[in-house]
Amino acid sequence: MDIKIAALIDDQIEKLKKELSSRSFNKVYMVGCGGGVAIFRHCEYVLRKVRPSFEYELIHAANLLVEQPAEVNEKALVICYSLNGTMKEAVEALRWAKSRGAYVVGITRTPQTPFHTEPDFTFMFYREEDYGHPYVTAAPVTLLVTYAVLEVLDGNKDFAHVRENLTRLDKVFDRARQVYVKEKGPEFVERIKDAPMVYTVGGGLHFTCAYVLATCYLLEMQWINASPVDAAEFFHGPLEIVDKDSHFVVFRSASEYRLRIEYSPSWIASREAPLSLMRRTLAWTRSMMTSGRLPPLLLATT
DSSP: OOHHHHHHHHHHHHHHHHHHHTOOOSEEEEEESTHHHHHHHHHHHHHHHHOOSSEEEEEEHHHHHHHOOTTOSTTEEEEEEOSSSOOHHHHHHHHHHHHTTOEEEEEESOSSSHHHHSSSEEEEOOOHHHHTOGGGSHHHHHHHHHHHHHHHHHOOOOHHHHHHHHTTHHHHHHHHHIIIIIISHHHHHHHHTTOSOEEEEEOTHHHHHHHIIIIIIIIIIHOOOEEEEEHHHHTTGGGGGOSTTOEEEEEEESSTTHHHHHTHHHHHHHTTOOEEEEEEOOOOOHHHHHHTOHHHHHHHHO
């Protein structure tokens, strides 16, 4: 990867580490709206696996404003995300956290917005098409920020390893676009464009894929009726919705949640329901693939 492109993110990371190293925190909050919450889910997954010494919480901006947790104070690190930098609830949550004395990091792609001008520390990400590499985009950036926080606050040593993996994302993403956009994309669109309802199914981090596809891409952008279903709940109440008039998109990959979702496709097919399988089996580093962290990065960036 071009060193100048990497520097767009790496320079900000080093400045953030320096800022955090001079402070102490008891709790870390990750705050966003909709897709912003989804983008933080792989960060929450990492924290849950690492089990750091500090407390952490992922929360919707609107819920933060309603609940107003007492732990949001001068000992809290609040990381807020807004792509356009102007999302009403996100901006209000950022301002409320600052009013409580918390140290606020704002992550955004849009300069000269409240998310760019008002946080204690602003972290900018960029569009892949402007720089030719996914390293500068939202999902990898939030993951890097998480590992930077872990390094400073908890002594975790994984940052360099994760960074190295993320710098190699371009080849994986290029192949993903070739397969899912150019080769399989037209067929997929044809299958779901007239469906009366599309259900997207995923387990663990794959539910993030299901959520983003249904909520952000189908409902918001395409006005197609859609709803995400967690694989853990699929064989409870949601299985009653499976019939020939409902289309299902099931996310599968080599992760710890594979067994949770493995039986769903054959069962859906047995009910004569239309089914699309989104398989994430592209070769990449073993640690990231088997942990299940790659699928949300793929979907968020492609």
